[in-house]
Amino acid sequence: MAFNVSDLKRIDQYRYEIPAGYTENMRVPARLYADEDIMAEAAKDRSLEQLVNVAWLPGIVGFALAMPDVHEGYGFPIGGVAATDMTDGVISPGGVGYDINCGVRLLSSNVDADQVRPYLPRLMDAVAGAVPAGMGRGGDVRLRSGKLDDALEGGAQWAIQAGFGEAADGDRCEENGRIGRARAGAVSPRAKERGKDQLGTLGSGNHFLELDEVAEVYDAEAADAFGLSPGQLVLQIHSGSRGLGHQVCTDFVRSFQSVVQRERYQLPDRELVCAPIASEEGQDYLAAMSAAANFAWANRQIMTHLLRRAFENELLEKLLKLHLSVVYDVAHNVAKVERHQVAGRVRELCVHRKGATRAFPPGHEAVPAAYRRIGQPVLVPGDMGRASYVLRARQEAMDETFGSCCHGAGRALSRTAARNRVDARELRRDLGEQGVEVRAGSLKGLAEEAPVAYKDIHQVVDVVVGAGLAAKVARLRPIGVVKG
Amino acid sequence: MGFEEIGHTADLSIRAWGSTLDELFVAAARGMFSLIGEAGPPISARTLELDAPDSEALLVDWLNELLYLSDRHEESYSGYDLRIDGGRCLSAEVRGGPLKRREARIKAATYHGLAIERENDSYTASVIFDT
Numbered sequence: 001m002a003f004n005v006s007d008l009k010r011i012d013q014y015r016y017e018i019p020a021g022y023t024e025n026m027r028v029p030a031r032l033y034a035d036e037d038i039m040a041e042a043a044k045d046r047s048l049e050q051l052v053n054v055a056w057l058p059g060i061v062g063f064a065l066a067m068p069d070v071h072e073g074y075g076f077p078i079g080g081v082a083a084t085d086m087t088d089g090v091i092s093p094g095g096v097g098y099d100i101n102c103g104v105r106l107l108s109s110n111v112d113a114d115q116v117r118p119y120l121p122r123l124m125d126a127v128a129g130a131v132p133a134g135m136g137r138g139g140d141v142r143l144r145s146g147k148l149d150d151a152l153e154g155g156a157q158w159a160i161q162a163g164f165g166e167a168a169d170g171d172r173c174e175e176n177g178r179i180g181r182a183r184a185g186a187v188s189p190r191a192k193e194r195g196k197d198q199l200g201t202l203g204s205g206n207h208f209l210e211l212d213e214v215a216e217v218y219d220a221e222a223a224d225a226f227g228l229s230p231g232q233l234v235l236q237i238h239s240g241s242r243g244l245g246h247q248v249c250t251d252f253v254r255s256f257q258s259v260v261q262r263e264r265y266q267l268p269d270r271e272l273v274c275a276p277i278a279s280e281e282g283q284d285y286l287a288a289m290s291a292a293a294n295f296a297w298a299n300r301q302i303m304t305h306l307l308r309r310a311f312e313n314e315l316l317e318k319l320l321k322l323h324l325s326v327v328y329d330v331a332h333n334v335a336k337v338e339r340h341q342v343a344g345r346v347r348e349l350c351v352h353r354k355g356a357t358r359a360f361p362p363g364h365e366a367v368p369a370a371y372r373r374i375g376q377p378v379l380v381p382g383d384m385g386r387a388s389y390v391l392r393a394r395q396e397a398m399d400e401t402f403g404s405c406c407h408g409a410g411r412a413l414s415r416t417a418a419r420n421r422v423d424a425r426e427l428r429r430d431l432g433e434q435g436v437e438v439r440a441g442s443l444k445g446l447a448e449e450a451p452v453a454y455k456d457i458h459q460v461v462d463v464v465v466g467a468g469l470a471a472k473v474a475r476l477r478p479i480g481v482v483k484g
Numbered sequence: 485m486g487f488e489e490i491g492h493t494a495d496l497s498i499r500a501w502g503s504t505l506d507e508l509f510v511a512a513a514r515g516m517f518s519l520i521g522e523a524g525p526p527i528s529a530r531t532l533e534l535d536a537p538d539s540e541a542l543l544v545d546w547l548n549e550l551l552y553l554s555d556r557h558e559e560s561y562s563g564y565d566l567r568i569d570g571g572r573c574l575s576a577e578v579r580g581g582p583l584k585r586r587e588a589r590i591k592a593a594t595y596h597g598l599a600i601e602r603e604n605d606s607y608t609a610s611v612i613f614d615t
Contacts, residue, residue: 046597072492072493073495073596074595074596074612074614075596098591098592098614099614194555194556204588205588205589246592246614247552249591249592250548250592253595254541254544254548257537257541258537261537269595269596270595270596270598271595271596273595411493413493414491414492414493415495415496416489416490416491416492416496417491442587444587444588
């Protein structure tokens, strides 16, 4: 399982490479962004073996890339990025994962964390009560099939028009919260069945709602543009496309098994099944996956609405006149058609990000006008005890990583190991003593998500900043967490 | 026939074994539902008919089909009548009831590193679940 560290070539302080000749089926070299510690950890499990497998994908361009939050997944490593050529490359559902457009939305408020601290338990109850989470079933927003199709093709934009939000919210999302190439007809009836009562629900596992305080601002100009200031209360929503997205992935991983046979691909791992992007199957997956991504954006938009309503209903509103604004919303698990410069030529590529965020630099037309001078906000949530970061993307990300950056801290311990090591009640007490109020769907789930189960977010962020992919804007400190 | 949970950094994983392919499939289903949560008294029976290009794909299909049913009806299953023909066709009746307490929500069974190994009279497979 372990990877031979001597096969990694150190390029500089934050870059390691595995040459294309490491295995005979690698089409391009692999690159890992890491410091020595992170590299050594990554070599212990199957992360790097999985990264080498990604380099096999037909039509892959440049490098198979791994961010410093890399850890073992299935098929792709988590923290993996791969760009394939739109004309002769493939698209792989395993390069996106089952939770399509699992992502993070950051909301800013017009009050300081200190102002809400005296009411925190009550506010946390309101937040936890507003959004159905964890083990429960669907939410309040149930859709007839026709409306669901609108959500699948309209994403956050549909949700806003349907009354779940404010017009400005959509402008502050990656893709404006809607991928245009989505086709509701490409999503199976079974996937729709699983999704129809799940809009506006958080889900379980690593999904969360978090109240944070802006603990430190590193770049005043960028923070000002993003609407962030020291001491401010902000919220993060981490969720995805729920059962609908899981089923879309399951459907296509299954149906692509026969495509692999037809195309005579010699897969290093069956979870890497793929289809030529230009084929009918490839186009169908792209359309269905985009629809699931839109569903996730609609989901985070509706949760934003539910949170606003909860804050309004809370007595606090009368005291504080609290209002929430969308800072930005990024996808972690997605494949998108983008234009990138490769060896001096602009090419249309399908960029797979599996546990990675898009990171487009200053001046890029896809960055909202209000942030274009600064660069795209890159949201990097950490664990519930330490911190999260708001970064801004730099040109180096565009030049080196197809405009991509890390997506979080990355797991360091398995769920089983975390459960064995952590006493959930003690954890909740300790977090309380640190000033973090916790609401958890289950104690077991809380233990699995303990800070000790994650890498040190500061170290992960230092790598992407040191490598020049992004720059620090602000650090957030958790004060209240709802775990799904 | 049996199963055990094994560690995986991001997700959940089980190893299952049985003296026939049928037993292996039942053990894998039991392993999966040990992660998801126990069933109350059996009150529902659901039938499944599946075919796949090979036994590994059939195992993934079987688990994903059960996941779909479990998700859809908020159920867990404990009784299995199952028949596999030629390693690639499966018909089954599963019995179960409402989940007593959900321990985990599994998104899907994956193909990652999946191989059904046969040694003498024993079939073994490890399955990684996305959670």
